[in-house]
Amino acid sequence: ATKPILDMASYRDSLRARLNPTTSVLSLAYEGAKAHPKRVLFAEGEEEVVLRAAIAFKEGGYGTPVLVGREDVYDNLRALGIQ
Structure with missing residues (x-):
């Protein structure tokens, strides 16, 4: 099965999340703050x-x-x- 191609920003975010789990939680908070x-x-x-x-x-x-x-x-x- 082929995996979908991610854009560069999504790829960077996924790498950061794997390196530091706290990053994924913080990025959710940042996205929420930007949305509202x-x-x-x-x-x-x-x-x-x-x-x-x-x-x-x-x-x-x-x-x-x-x-x-x-x-x-x-x-x-x-x-x-x-x-």
């Missing part, structure tokens, strides 16, 4: 690590980040190259 994007509150928005997490969250397609912080949040975002 939400607004998520990021406290301490003036911290660079929080800003980077919020940027990654948005770019990953998981939803809309809502930053909470002092007024210098905008300056910090500009410093990271985000307008």
Whole structure:
């Protein structure tokens, strides 16, 4: 019997799942988050690590980040190259 040909993304996902079982569980969670994007509150928005997490969250397609912080949040975002 011949096996169906997988696209490259599916093939990569199957390899990751075989190497690390946790990966398959996490990828299900990521897919669910992308399918139902939400607004998520990021406290301490003036911290660079929080800003980077919020940027990654948005770019990953998981939803809309809502930053909470002092007024210098905008300056910090500009410093990271985000307008």
